[in-house]
Amino acid sequence: MSSSIKIEQLLEQCKQNNRLAQMNVYKAYCNAMYNVAFRIVKNDAIAEDVVQEAFLTAFTDLNKLEDYNAFGSWLKKIVTFKSINELRKDKNVLTPLEGVAYKLTDSEPEEINITNLKIQEVFKFINELKDNYRLLLTLHFVEGYDYDEIVEITGLSYANCRTTISRAKESLRKKMAIYA
Structure with a gap:
C-alpha cells in the first residue's frame, strides 16, 4: 500500500x-x-x-x-x-509601516552566497536579525513560501513584503560578511 x-x-x-x-x-x-x-x-x-x-x-x-x-x-x-x-x-511583529514609500525594482539584489558558511551558521545569523526580518526570511528561504503566499499569510502588502525581505537579505548579508 x-x-x-x-x-x-x-x-x-x-x-x-x-x-x-x-x-x-x-x-x-x-x-x-x-x-x-x-x-x-x-x-x-x-x-x-x-x-x-x-x-x-x-x-x-x-x-x-x-x-x-x-x-x-x-x-x-x-x-x-x-x-x-x-x-x-x-509583539508588534509585521505591523505594516505607515507612510513609507516603497520602490520596487525589476531586479532582485544579488542572492546570499552561503557556499563558504555552514547552514547552521546561516541559521544563527538569521536568528540574530530583527523579529520581522527573521520571520520573513524563515518563511521565504526555510519554509519555501513565495512572495504571494507570504503576503497572504502575514497580511503585508506585496510591496512591503518584497521591500522587507530585501532589507532582511541585506542585513543578513552584512552580518555574514563580518564573519566570513
Whole structure:
C-alpha cells in the first residue's frame, strides 16, 4: 500500500472522528510541524501549543480539504498562521509601516552566497536579525513560501513584503560578511 493511499484512508477515518487514525496522522506529521512552528516562534512550549491547536483545527476543518494529497502543505499553512498569530500576541511583529514609500525594482539584489558558511551558521545569523526580518526570511528561504503566499499569510502588502525581505537579505548579508 502506498503512503498516498494510506494517508487518504487515514484522513477519511479522521473525518469520522476515529481517534486512532487521528493519532496516526499526528505521529506522521507532528515533528515536521513542530519544526515549522519552532523556527517561527523560537519557544519550545509555544511551538508545542501551536502544533496541538493546528491539528485540532485541521481535524475540525478536514471536510474543507478537497485534495488529501495536499494535507501536509495545508497543515503547514495552518501551523504557520497560528505561529505568526502567537508572535503578534507578544509583539508588534509585521505591523505594516505607515507612510513609507516603497520602490520596487525589476531586479532582485544579488542572492546570499552561503557556499563558504555552514547552514547552521546561516541559521544563527538569521536568528540574530530583527523579529520581522527573521520571520520573513524563515518563511521565504526555510519554509519555501513565495512572495504571494507570504503576503497572504502575514497580511503585508506585496510591496512591503518584497521591500522587507530585501532589507532582511541585506542585513543578513552584512552580518555574514563580518564573519566570513
